[in-house]
Amino acid sequence: MDRRRRWLAAGAVASALAVCAAFAPAAVSADDRPIERGAVVVRAAGPDALEQRASEIVDAMSTRERAASVVMGHIPTTDAASLSSYMTQTGIGGFILMGANIPGDEASLRAITAALTPDPALPPLIAVDQEGGDVARLGWDPFPSALALKNEPAAAAQDAFAGRGALLLRAGIGVNFGIVADVAPDASSFIYRRALGTTPQGSAERVTAAVAGEASASLSTLKHFPGHGAAPGDSHTLIPATGMPKAEWEAADGMPFRAGIAAGAELLMFGHLAFTAVDAAPASLSAEWHRIAREELGFDGVTITDDLGMLEASGVAEYRDPVANAVAALAAGNDMVLAVMFSTADTAPRVVDGIVAAVESGALPAERLQDAATRVTELRLELAASGRGLVPCGDCAAVGAG
Template sequence: MTSARRTALLGALLAITATLCGACAAPQEPTPGPTASTATPSATATPEAADPAAAVVDAMSLRERAASVVMGHIPTTDPAALRSYMESDQLGGFLLMGANIPDDAAALQALTASLTVDPARPPLIAIDQEGGDVSRLPWDDLPAPYQLQQADPAAAEAAFAGRAGLVRQAGIPVNFGIVADVTADPGSFIHRRTLGTTPDAAAARVAAAVRGERGTVFSTLKHFPGHGAAPGDSHSSIPTTAMPLDQWHSADALPFRAGIDEGAELLMYGHLAYTAVDPAPASLSAEWHRIARDQLGFDGVMVTDDLGMLESSGVPEYADPVTNAVTALAAGNDLVLTVVGSTAETAPAIVDGIVAAVESGTLAEDRLDDAATRVMELRLALADSAGGALPCTTCDPEG
């Protein structure tokens, strides 16, 4: 992680204001949260020493660091069971699926509250609230992506601003809701979930969706590097394309680039193979992580799509969830997600596997530390917001 990145994040944590994030006002006025300490680091302090996230991670045990980069899931609406699940390993996050959603918003608020063991280091609670075909909240009647494909980008901004409000009101700070894939093929399983049928149209609406969510939830772009060019459903296979990298840059990359430039905090990697770049799925590819960092300028948290989907592909080398998680972290992911087939034992087994990989040298400890620090930055920013507007962690502090 660069010193510039850490300095920028410190600024976000020290001043959650409109000055930092220009347009980072929530669509609805949230309950104002207390500002962070106004104390500034001394001129002689190093960025590393001044970085609160790095300091927290430095004080953690190896197992605590390993747990902090795992986003788990169990299918229940029992707050006590969820609390016990999160207490057992202090996981870095939890993904809410349909099986976690009770009948009303008030019950969901109680459920999400049970997931936070330590308010000073709240987990990243996430949800796939795209609207339309993928909607976990039954009370979301805002326009769906397929309804926005031909609408003005302002309509997408308004829809995602409203959607972000529903998500945050439920106590959920992360939305895995912005599909940056692009396809004009109505037969594609992703078609109705996209925000545009051409790269330029999708890019305009993806950027608008990020603007709509800003300050209310942390935005996620998915499924990098893009389902549209790779036919097939990654829930049951490894969609593959031979598209060259230069063609990708001029087409499918555009919505992702637009969302990154607009300040999305998370980038979700799909289990998609662009064989001209790397025969491995992008979620396990160091090259695709390098491309996002070095060529698209993404400096936020990289998260895998559900690793259980890799197992469901039937490809023998992806049959072990622990191996998949370690490989994903080594490739450059900061947060590994386990949902399909996940039980109360799945995430702890992955945590154990990460610890063993570091101890054996299979996974570099500094790679784990970098991942844990990036995730902790969002967690501390969330704690610092105290229910108010979330800081725009990717905004230019001088902008």
């Protein structure tokens, strides 16, 4: 990912907001003047300065603080006090908003994301699955989903995701798990309705456009690497597998991910998918697939697992322990682990305890945890410095489905 290209794009918030004329623009500056959001003032910094500052912050952390920083958790409530307490007590680096966290209107959602942000100078990665259509947490999203966009010119995907990103920005949500980069030509496929393309080229074009659309408003995530379309079955209930040779993957299902990485997507979500010609293990637990993403595709952003609860739900005995899954995922190369399914208030603390224990026993190299924590912290600092997802727009005009 070219962080400098994305950094410059972050100054163009007005272009995303212009997609929906009813939106009131948020205050974000492209230069290094102070960015004011409420009582918070931060000064934009270049990517090199952010990387250095992230290293300094992580160097000063305890092992437990580093472990907490790489966990994205979830509890199902809209109670602001409970959410604030959860984030403060756990110290985790991220939170995923699911349907149970989304109130009926935008103003109430802004109160929730504010409660999830104990320190605006180092905001958590607040994420949401806002693909549109079948997977849309924000009910007031009027923009077309992949089901329509796969049959439209790529420019339509850019417009849709610009508007979608603007909705997230207004609500104080910094990360969208919204760009489905899978190639799904078969209409009976589990992922067909959500994939942006039915061919490698078509998907790549629309993924590139979607990343460009979101660039000014939210951090983009490509999912489900290395490609759900090639591996039949629903990864919420089993481990889909394919024997596709790597060369075939490179020419087909790998193409949209390569394109999205080149376009500047900041996060790459690894699916619980087994491409057995490359590795018998699910990609989310595969060091080889992480090596491919880093060394062959050139991704240098934050890697994150799909929900680890899905591994438990697969029924595979090896994946019954959520803590062991988290440690294995970090060891394989993920920078952040996501826990939603079966998650309770004590899940994140148990995962943090397990990561600490793994470092202390040598099962997880301390350097691997430090590397992961630094990448995540740098992304959190980028949110603060650019103004995206920092403090929600408290005086925005109301927005409806229109």
